[in-house]
Amino acid sequence: MTTHYPISEAIPFEWIDVCSPEPGELEAIAQERGLHPYTVRDCLQPDHLPKFEALQDTNFVILRAYRPKNLQEGQTIQDITTKVALFYNDDYLLTVHRQPLEFLDEVHEKYVNTKYSNAVVEVVTKIIWYVLHSYEIPAQELTEEVDHYENLIFLTQTPRNLQEKLYFLKRKASVTRRVLELSGDVIHKFDTTPEDNSSLQDARDLHLKLLTIYAQIREDVSDLLHTHLSISAQRTNDVVKVLTIFSAFFLPLTFIAGIYGMNFDVMPELRHPLGYFFCLLFMLLVCIGIYAWFKRNKWM
Numbered sequence: 001m002t003t004h005y006p007i008s009e010a011i012p013f014e015w016i017d018v019c020s021p022e023p024g025e026l027e028a029i030a031q032e033r034g035l036h037p038y039t040v041r042d043c044l045q046p047d048h049l050p051k052f053e054a055l056q057d058t059n060f061v062i063l064r065a066y067r068p069k070n071l072q073e074g075q076t077i078q079d080i081t082t083k084v085a086l087f088y089n090d091d092y093l094l095t096v097h098r099q100p101l102e103f104l105d106e107v108h109e110k111y112v113n114t115k116y117s118n119a120v121v122e123v124v125t126k127i128i129w130y131v132l133h134s135y136e137i138p139a140q141e142l143t144e145e146v147d148h149y150e151n152l153i154f155l156t157q158t159p160r161n162l163q164e165k166l167y168f169l170k171r172k173a174s175v176t177r178r179v180l181e182l183s184g185d186v187i188h189k190f191d192t193t194p195e196d197n198s199s200l201q202d203a204r205d206l207h208l209k210l211l212t213i214y215a216q217i218r219e220d221v222s223d224l225l226h227t228h229l230s231i232s233a234q235r236t237n238d239v240v241k242v243l244t245i246f247s248a249f250f251l252p253l254t255f256i257a258g259i260y261g262m263n264f265d266v267m268p269e270l271r272h273p274l275g276y277f278f279c280l281l282f283m284l285l286v287c288i289g290i291y292a293w294f295k296r297n298k299w300m
Contacts, residue, residue, distance in 0.1 A: 013120050014092040015108065019100055026096060033058070033094065035087060043085040043096050047078050050179065052186040061086040061124070061186055064179050066134040067099055075171050081179055086127065088120045095127070103130040122196040128187060129203040132210060135176065139213045145169055146220050153228050163228060170221040177214035180207065245294070252286050 018026060021044075030040045039060045042048050053060040064081040084101060087094040095104060107126045111117040117126060149166060187207050192200045260269070260279060269275040 012118055013090070015112070015123070016092065016094045017104060018094070018096045020098050021096060029094065033087065033092070036060075039087070043087075046083060046098060048083060048085075049077070050182040050186050052189040054189075058087050058089050061088075061190070063128065063131045063183060063186065065101060065103075065131045066138050066176070067101075068138075075168070075175070077175055077179055080172065080175055084127075084131065086124060088124055090120060093120050093123060103127075103134070106130070117196070119193050119196070121190075121192040122199070124190070125192045125196055125199045125203060128190065129199065129206065132180075132183070132203060132206045135180065135210050135214075136206075138176070139210060139217070142169065142173060142217050143213070146217060146224065149224055150220075153224060153231065163225070166221055166225050166228065170218060170225065173214050173218040173221060177211065177218060180211050180214060183207065184211070245299075248294070249287055249290055252290070253283050256283055256286070 016029065018029065026040060026044065029035075030037070035058060036055060039053065039055070039058075042051075042060075042062065048062055050064055051060075051062050062083060062085050064077065064083050066080065067082040068080050069078075082097065082099045082101075084095060084097040087096075097104075104127070107123060107130060111126050112123060117123050146169065149162065149169070152162060184207060187204055190200070256279065260267075269279070272278070
């Protein structure tokens with residue numbers, strides 16, 4: 001679907017928005033605008049990463065907005081984000097994207113129709129800010145998830161799939177931060193009008209803030225993973241310690257029982273009237289000795 005925002009008194013430039021372009025639709029617009037075929041090919045690739053190219057008469061920008069697909073755990077850039085491509089010069093702006101992006105209509109209504117932004121680069125600045133803004137709420141949600149798992153990790157009974165969930169959380173934070181790092185090249189190469197420098201600086205500040213937040217999330221999840229593995233190892237060691245203590249007590253008792261369980265005719269203790277009680281007393285003394293030895297070495 002193609003939406004034209006033609007030149008008028010309110011809009012001193014033409015804005016063409018193409019959503020889910022049909023075969024040949026974008027090529028026709030590219031021929032009309034004289035766009036380079038390689039940039040059109042990059043524009044149609046769904047997995048293309050953010051970049052900025054200053055061509056002879058048109059600037060070409062690719063951005064990726066946070067828009068996860070209906071997947072349980074997004075692991076790739078394509079699962080978490082959607083691409084929006086921009087071709088622009090002083091006379092027109094062409095935006096191309098596969099999924100509907102509501103913030104483009106908001107930019108048009110809030111900044112173009114109100115004559116707040118009178119130049120194409122100023123509109124592009126606003127689009128960059130909205131693309132970055134799409135990562136803010138997910139950052140808050142990831143932070144809350146980290147806090148939730150941090151509370152779970154110290155419970156006596158942790159969820160069995162906690163390690164898997166922490167891995168997916170770390171993967172999502174890493175992939176998102178990688179997209180933001182690549183978007184930094186676009187933000188630093190892009191320039192706007194002197195009147196709009198404050199808006200561009202806001203976008204750069206937001207970009208730095210998001211990089212810091214996602215880096216912190218990734219670091220926190222890594223710490224939680226290490227803590228979870230350490231706690232799991234400690235719990236395993238505690239179980240092995242208890243089993244070792246039981247084994248230390250019962251091993252000599254089993255040895256004694258094995259000796260007196262042998263079927264030999266000549267065993268003097270078997271005929272003694274108090275042999276059974278002496279054997280039990282000896283076993284008790286062995287247990288007391290082992291217990292005293294453990295306490296002396298502070299193993300219990």
